[in-house]
Amino acid sequence: MGASVLGNIGSTIAQGMAFGTNSAVAHKAVDAVMGPRTIQHETVVSEAAAAPEPTATTMGGSDACSIKSKAFQDMCLTLISHCWFVVV
Template structure:
């Protein structure tokens, strides 16, 4: 338990010095895959998962 506490404190110290950690997700879609995949508009709109995912990304 002490090791975990020291580790957490060390992570916080590094975050203070270097700034908060950020995670950036990038998606690369090949042209062949993009041509085969149906778009949201052709399916009658976006599904619920995409709507919730978009809400978190907008923050």
């Protein structure tokens, strides 16, 4: 019974990897036809928030969230560029 459970887990992992790979290929195909996706961030400033107090995330001249977001995006792009699978 132990081998069957391991086989089922392995099969599930393989199906997940195939689904993820096919999804990535489909996204690339849509990007090729429609153009790359872009995200636009908009900031609305009200009079009450016109002069915010300095916080831990804005001290030091850069936004900590932006730095972490950029690092995450760079890591994702690096992983994607190294992981090309051919599913038959």
